[in-house]
Amino acid sequence: MSGGFSSGRAPLLAAYTWLVYAFLYLPIIVLVVYSFSGSGVGGFPPASWTFEWYRQLFADGALWDSVLNSLKVAAAAVAIALGLGMPAALALDRTDFPGKSLFRRLVLLPLILPGIITGLSLLMLFVGARMNLSLITITLGHGTALISVATTEIFAGLQKMDRAQEEASLDLGASPWRTFWRITLPNLRASVLAAGLLIFTLSLDEIAVSFFLFGRDNTLPLEIWSRLRRGITPEINAISTLMLLFSILTILIWYRLRTRSQRGSEKVAAVLATAGTGEPA
């Protein structure tokens, strides 16, 4: 940072900033602390400390079933979203067809549209098609909604890519298919991995769409939701703490992947800015 203006100290602004951070982190800290509280949830200060909730958690079969379901759904959603988001990004980058701008808006719509609308619309489709609601319908919902994330991430990667290599490959007689596998995809590796990781995490946490599409089997958020409705249990604090740890681990990996291609901050913001305007940044 250079220049007289920006290097000025701003103690008030700094204090305000730290207060906002405190607000953002307060619930998370409470959650973690109370997952070790002997008297369960609430009360201050916690009277005693315990690992009881973690013990209960690890013995809780139904909860781990839902974790497994969530992992399956998330993996399949990544496959769908990348499998369609990759060609969608290539199409947006390199082709022109009638209705392209409608297509772009439609792909990105689930990013900004409240989950309830996408969830309900898909519910009506599946009911109309006489499909039973199950993990498959949830997966189709997640995969479809998250194509938006894959498309924006990979599109951003394509925009940064050096075209000369691809042109050289095609000029030297390699087939487009071969060029894609040997040149395009390796160049996009960081974007694809980052997108995959982001989609995986978003799917693990998704509830607004799943809420309308679940059958007999629950995903983890649905399982947590059904327990929350029955009342507060400290076991939820424990699983939440573990989920948080998992998220932080993922974000560390994700950040490393992103900094390899470009400054991570710009891309996250680009995804969000895109979501706001419906236009690839």
Add this chain to the structure above:
Amino acid sequence: MYSRAYKAAVAIPPIVWVTAFLLVPYAILFCYSFWSVSSIQTIVHHWNLQNYLELARNSLYRDVLFRSMRIAAAVTCFALLLGYPLAYYLSFHATTRKDLLYQLVIIPLWASYLVRGYAWKTILGTDGVLNGVLRFTHATDLLLAIQNSVNLHLAASHQITLVPLPFLLYSPFAVVLVLTHIYTPFVILPIYASLEHIPRNLVEASHDLGSSPWSTFRRVILPLSLPGVIAGATFAFVLTLGDFLAPLLVGGSSGIMISNIVVGLFGAAYNWPLGAAIAFFMMVIVMALLFTTERLEKRLKVS
């Protein structure tokens, strides 16, 4: 450079998929909104405007819709008030710790939505952490004193309770608080991005030409960061407007929002057509908003 076959191969699969799983479902939603439910609980495919007339006539829907918009507006304002100064500090004042501080904004974003809503429930509840802190610090004594002295002057029907603090959980206040917490990072990121894109020499020029820091902010930085503000605000407003989980978790009956009505109509009340009409109406509001903000942003970029 790319052959027709290549173009077809990349364009057709996503177009087909998106048509089948987004365009068609949205169209079905639209169709449902013109149908009705018979007395034996089956969907009647008879086209009419009854559902939309019901929306216009029944004040319950109007009131809840307006409440949802008020809550969404409040969340947007609070998120901007919390988010803008933080983004500004990060962009202009944080020096060596910039990257770390930026990561600190992202981490809460990765903590599950449900988990954060639930955490607020444990904080705000009657036996929650906040009331526990008040008891622990004996602030409850003060609150009790205030409660008793105020109640002396109030009619029996208007008595107030301050211990435990009653308005915390199961109120619109709680919904606004939780959703502000959830969407503030979403507001910070685009604002930060647009602040980072401001050429620093513009800021310095303004400073060198004798502008005070405040007028530099007002005439250079703020206008140039507006695209980020608009993107963040749109995000917060739209996602809050469609939220139904926070009201169920912490809203209570006075914190019901429009999506909760839709959920009810698709569940126990079994009136899918009316639910579809409300959902479609929400979609129209969202689209109109996106269209407007997109226009606004384009104009800002041009000027």
